[in-house]
Amino acid sequence: MTDPGRLNHRLVLEAPAETPDGAGGVARSYTSIASIWAEVTPLSAHGEVVAAGSGATRGYRILVRAGPDITTRHRLRDGVRIFRVVAVREADASRRFLAIEAEERVD
Numbered sequence: 001m002t003d004p005g006r007l008n009h010r011l012v013l014e015a016p017a018e019t020p021d022g023a024g025g026v027a028r029s030y031t032s033i034a035s036i037w038a039e040v041t042p043l044s045a046h047g048e049v050v051a052a053g054s055g056a057t058r059g060y061r062i063l064v065r066a067g068p069d070i071t072t073r074h075r076l077r078d079g080v081r082i083f084r085v086v087a088v089r090e091a092d093a094s095r096r097f098l099a100i101e102a103e104e105r106v107d
Contacts, residue, residue: 006063007037012077013068030075038076039063040083055107062100063091070098 014030021027044059060083062076076083083102091097 006039007065009038009040009078011036011038011040011062011064011083013070014075014077016073032077034068036064036068040078055105058104058106060102060104062102064098064100066090066096066098070100076100076102 012032013034013036015033016028017031018026018028039062041061041063042058043061062083064070070085070088072085072087074085076085081104083100083104085100085102087101089099091099
């Protein structure tokens with residue numbers, strides 16, 4: 001059983017919104033759809049080079065109450081920090097909580 005008192009971070013759940021870019025493609029932005037309480041636990045970090053720039057990706061386990069449908073198309077925001085949803089599963093047999101595997105890119 002998960003202790004709801006450990007959900008001490010207020011995150012914003014964002015969904016993608018795509019609009020035509022006028023050249024046959026789309027421009028993707030994100031729209032806030034809910035504020036949720038979460039427990040954010042760091043798991044790992046590794047460095048990498050992307051587009052000739054160095055940076056790091058940090059892995060997190062984010063625990064939230066079940067409710068909104070969260071998929072890998074969503075992301076979570078904490079101020080300027082953005083967590084990309086990698087996977088979502090039920091955290092326990094009670095189905096009251098979701099465990100989200102997420103990544104944060106740090107340049």
